[in-house]
Amino acid sequence: MASGVIAQLKSTGKPDLALVQNQGPRQAAAAVFTSNRAKANPILWSERVILDGTVSAIVLNSGGANCFTGSFGFQTSHATAEAVADALGVSAGDVLVCSTGLIGVGDQEFRDKILTNIPAAAAALSTDGHTAAHAILTTDTVAKTAEFRGEGWSIGAMAKGAGMLAPGLATMLVVVTTDADLGSADLDQALRAATRVSFDRLDSDGCMSTNDQVTLMASGASGIVPDLLTFTEALTAVCLELAHKLQGDAEGATHNINIEVVNAASVRDAEVVGRSVARNNLFKAAIFGNDPNWGRVLAAIGTTDAKFDPYLVDVWMNGVRVCHTGEPDQPRELVDLQPRDVHVLIDLLAGSETATIYTNDLTHDYVHENSAYSS
Amino acid sequence: MASGVIAQLKSTGKPDLALVQNQGPRQAAAAVFTSNRAKANPILWSERVILDGTVSAIVLNSGGANCFTGSFGFQTSHATAEAVADALGVSAGDVLVCSTGLIGVGDQEFRDKILTNIPAAAAALSTDGHTAAHAILTTDTVAKTAEFRGEGWSIGAMAKGAGMLAPGLATMLVVVTTDADLGSADLDQALRAATRVSFDRLDSDGCMSTNDQVTLMASGASGIVPDLLTFTEALTAVCLELAHKLQGDAEGATHNINIEVVNAASVRDAEVVGRSVARNNLFKAAIFGNDPNWGRVLAAIGTTDAKFDPYLVDVWMNGVRVCHTGEPDQPRELVDLQPRDVHVLIDLLAGSETATIYTNDLTHDYVHENSAYSS
Known part of the structure; x- marks a missing residue:
């Protein structure tokens, strides 16, 4: 389930707050993060959340990176997870947070806009990921999604990224969901194999972001446990498709x-x-x-x-x-x-x-x- | 003694062949070269010449890098040194060669133009380095020189470089001369100390050249042996002045x-x-x-x-x-x-x-x- 709403973080008035919920029955997840040592506050928060391999929801905002905003910024990420937890009736410790936009943006006004609009994002959750895919965009010109249909299971994904595209990871936020019935250890193995030959090999401008995060969430709703090699190949294809879409929409590029x-x-x-x-x-x-x-x-x-x-x-x-x-x-x-x-x-x-x-x-x-x- | 002549290597018809001769009595020298593994043929030639610390002359051309031109290109550098040796009555093994311009350029026509014009360059040698400083330019907009006057001895220098400016070294050709009475071991120590904090710290566009060379030649004509620390400080000041001039003339830069x-x-x-x-x-x-x-x-x-x-x-x-x-x-x-x-x-x-x-x-x-x- 996904949604995207307008929190007025972007000056354009376009959707800028996205929410993705895993309604189970399984809530397994894996994530990889930027290797930049200057990590944004949502990265610092999410690195803790992913440790137990359980994720109920992920909330993403554009219009501000909440990076180099100090302890106030970290509290904002924490408060954002708490607000999502309240709205969905889950644990804040199972809510990932992603932010993208200008570094140094993350003041009280930024926090208020996010917290105020989370209930609306929760209320808007649906099986249509279209608005969510738009709400995470920054300088991107098009929304980027990819999907794969397996034997009774599937993968869906969305990505944003147009500048600061370089490895480890490229500058991007990516959310991949699947109804395959896999545990977090398997997901982690598959995700690292997939990103190593896709996003990690995308180097549009040599600039590494502070906010990169690729998240894979599995609900197990299909009841099917695909062979891990098959799943990894499918996931790699989805990640490569998104990487090519990021490359195709890179800032100012003509080739x-x-x-x-x-x-x-x-x-x-x-x-x-x-x-x-x-x-x-x-x-x-x-x-x-x-x-x-x-x-x-x-x-x-x-x-x-x-x-x-x-x-x-x-x-x-x-x-x-x-x-x-x-x-x-x-x-x-x-x-x-x-x-x-x-x-x-x-x-x-x-x-x-x-x-x-x-x-x-x-x-x-x-x-x-x-x-x-x-x- | 220096000169610059027109060999028609540049399509602009401007001077493109420079010669600098050390008339002694001492012919000590030191040089540092690009750390790029893809070294141009003149670099491969010059690395051998500098080994014994004796250099009689250095010949430099713009209008073609003679890089990735195969064994024919190396023979061109060798033949260029031989031609200078013939014209000046010195040993070809004491003649350094530098080239700058487009990589992949170094055919028979390129060789002929250089060899044909070396006698004219030798005949034009004078104490005025002005034309030589112009003949080594490529996309530079101004000639770059620097000098230092010590107690009875002096340093003079010229440089070219505007693109491919990155360390190890920056993309440049530099010739530094002095009438100080120093041996090649001292010159080498001073040159490495000076370049480490000047040219090596110039990084205009992150692109490392295949043809970089900084050469220091000492004639001992002053008969004065400066304190090595004093000389190194003077040399460093000259190199920093040239580095700033390269920075100030970098391709397209506004800051x-x-x-x-x-x-x-x-x-x-x-x-x-x-x-x-x-x-x-x-x-x-x-x-x-x-x-x-x-x-x-x-x-x-x-x-x-x-x-x-x-x-x-x-x-x-x-x-x-x-x-x-x-x-x-x-x-x-x-x-x-x-x-x-x-x-x-x-x-x-x-x-x-x-x-x-x-x-x-x-x-x-x-x-x-x-x-x-x-x-």
């Missing part, structure tokens, strides 16, 4: 750049190499200009400690091998960078592992969105 | 941002914390928009492993304490970000070490310069 690293000595090496390209502003600006400047790819990967010989590397851009064994190969003019999707393939010739990092180009609109107003 | 980290547990911690802010695109875009978005400073430093408590940090922006012990302090409206120079002070309250990282804002012009054409 989705998928950096596939093959023949690496290890998965970690492949990730490190892919991420070094994803974080190279010169490369990202070149892609915005539809310029297949492969020298910037090589300059980026040369900064890593991954195992490979810089002079024995092949680079393809949208199917054209522009660099072969460290020397110019096909003419760069053959590369067509007009499509939104750009595929960079880096062959390290150093092993057999692979990873793909998902990023975006660096555009005028990215600069505009992040300079013209506080977000 | 010079100096991130001073104080009370760190170690110098390394201070550098890591400062650099994490310098590389945060959201923070850099905010400064472009004159937005004192201090939350982005805290989100950036939270990604580091430096020793500090994220909830006990103070942040000043241009003299205004916007965050105190991890909570909002003075109103952000008090911060005036109109001046070109922006001072961010981060007090980690974790020790007594300090470091300042020099960076720039992320602007529309940066994106334009790096997307509108290959560079």
Whole structure:
């Protein structure tokens, strides 16, 4: 059950407070959090709640990150959980809290607006997650949802995130629900496996958020216990779909750049190499200009400690091998960078592992969105 | 002695080939090179030349990086040194080579243009370094020089660099000359001390070049042996002056941002914390928009492993304490970000070490310069 209401936290007057309740019979959950040491107050609260693997509800607000707001801010997260507990007749210790928006926002007015509107959010709960998916958005231009239908069980999910998209996790709030009958240990294992190859490999702008949280809640309402491997694969597909939707809606982006690293000595090496390209502003600006400047790819990967010989590397851009064994190969003019999707393939010739990092180009609109107003 | 000539490597028809000769009596030298593993061919050549600490001349070209151009490119660097050796009557093994420009450029035409024009560069050698300082420029808008007058000895220096400015080293070519009578071991010690707190702390856009080289050449012509500490301090001042000139001419920048980290547990911690802010695109875009978005400073430093408590940090922006012990302090409206120079002070309250990282804002012009054409 989900709902979204207007708490006037956003200046736009759009929905900004979302509630998702797990009506059971099981209330198992798992969550992963930002690896940023500067964690927002709702993260500090939620890290405690998830410890016992039981979650009755999750409440999410946009319009303020409640981060670096001190002990008052932590009390706000606590009070928010208490208000949800009162409205739903559950324990506050089983209520997760997520916030997103400007860091440093979380004063008395912010708290009052949330607490005042929780009863309305509780009253609006329904099986339609549409308004909730809108209420968690910040600079996103579209709501992002994904679902999977299994044999008698299903997964549904919503995500928000457009800026501060970088790993560990990308800047995002994600809520995944399932009626599969799985315990919190299984959920935790599945969630970590799924996020490792999806959200953790999304690196739109190299900036890591203070408020990231991906939550998986299972009700067991289907009465079906899926095979854990099957469930993990389904969950991974749902997370990848959402990651691609986040990539597609990244602030100001005109290209989705998928950096596939093959023949690496290890998965970690492949990730490190892919991420070094994803974080190279010169490369990202070149892609915005539809310029297949492969020298910037090589300059980026040369900064890593991954195992490979810089002079024995092949680079393809949208199917054209522009660099072969460290020397110019096909003419760069053959590369067509007009499509939104750009595929960079880096062959390290150093092993057999692979990873793909998902990023975006660096555009005028990215600069505009992040300079013209506080977000 | 120095010169600069037109070799038609640049499409602009401006000087693009520079030569600097050390006429002795001493020909001591030291150099530091990019830490990028993807090293350009002139770097591979120069790393061998510097081993014995003797350098007679350095030849530098803009208009092509001669990087990722294979064994042909290495032979070009070698042939360039041979041509200089022939023209000056010195050993090719004592001639350093530097190149800057587009990666992947270094074909037969590139080689011919350089070799053909080296005699003219040798013939043009004079005590006026002005044309040489212009010949090494790429996207720079002004020539960059610095000098120091000691007691009977002096230091002169020129630098180029505007993009790919990041540490280890920043993307730059620098030639420093002195008539002090010092050996290569002393020069090496002084140069490493000076670059560690100047060029190594310049991080304009997080992108590390393949062609960086800082060279220090001593002729001993003054006959004076300065105290090494005095010389190192003078050299450091010259390097810092050039680093600030590079920062001031960075591609598209509208602000010079100096991130001073104080009370760190170690110098390394201070550098890591400062650099994490310098590389945060959201923070850099905010400064472009004159937005004192201090939350982005805290989100950036939270990604580091430096020793500090994220909830006990103070942040000043241009003299205004916007965050105190991890909570909002003075109103952000008090911060005036109109001046070109922006001072961010981060007090980690974790020790007594300090470091300042020099960076720039992320602007529309940066994106334009790096997307509108290959560079």
